[in-house]
Amino acid sequence: MTTEKMTIHKALCELKTLDARITKCIGETEYVFANKHSNDKVNGMTVAAYCDEIKSGYQRVTDLIKRRDAIKRAVVLSNAVTKVTVGGKEYTVAEAIEMKNHGIQMLQTLLKRLERDNRAARNEANQNNGEMLEMRADEYIKSLYGNTDMKNASEDIKKTRADFIAAQTFEIVDPIGIKAEMERLEKEINGFMVDIDSALSVSNALTEITVEY
The missing domain is CATH 1.10.287 (Helix Hairpins)
Structure with missing residues (x-):
């Protein structure tokens, strides 16, 4: 398990970056493909090497999504309990x-x-x-x-x-x-x-x- 501490400010900045990175990574990889049985290469690579690249690309996407979800969850939970005073009235950050x-x-x-x-x-x-x-x-x-x-x-x-x-x-x-x-x-x-x-x-x-x- 990965455990990391950060401020809400850093978390919000990273969330913006992660959203863009996830969208980019999803679009970069072809996750399944059709190939003629007699073809032993795809995009200049062996079929096995190309499959490994797909798995690696998929892993990158899922890892980024897990990190993004974990940061977002921590921010949401914090916002639900952290208090701020605005205009003389107390609110949770979420409120x-x-x-x-x-x-x-x-x-x-x-x-x-x-x-x-x-x-x-x-x-x-x-x-x-x-x-x-x-x-x-x-x-x-x-x-x-x-x-x-x-x-x-x-x-x-x-x-x-x-x-x-x-x-x-x-x-x-x-x-x-x-x-x-x-x-x-x-x-x-x-x-x-x-x-x-x-x-x-x-x-x-x-x-x-x-x-x-």
Whole structure:
């Protein structure tokens, strides 16, 4: 059995190299071939020598795959238990990587949706309140009472106008406290993104694994 210690950083670098080497080796060897019985040579070699070369090539590939699998397994097991702190929150390395690759994107999508909905709701309210609503109220009074000077209008007319404005005013309905939620999400996202790469780099440089195969 081969036993070797290395840092996670070295393991990750070697895994990239191994993937390329394995792909190259697989493509370099013809593992089985058809040969006329009377031919005693293949590619300039005796049949026996060519078969030995195939076996050697196959052994190289399987040895590289075993090493690659052993390193990958050790990295995965380490990532499942090694802890890092990112944005003030503790994660295993595996959790932090998952968060970096997928989870943080969902939070970013959620934040964008909250910002869009908040902006749209406030724009709609602003467009329908204020001067626009005052003009609609005046048109409403005009349709009921004709041209009316509101300064000298009766209390009933003034009340009718006020009731119209009250009924037609747009309000922001905010069940989740959207401003606070946007601030919380933005803080969580920014804190994570600022820390994640350095936290993983430091962890990978310091964490040592044992590779066995």
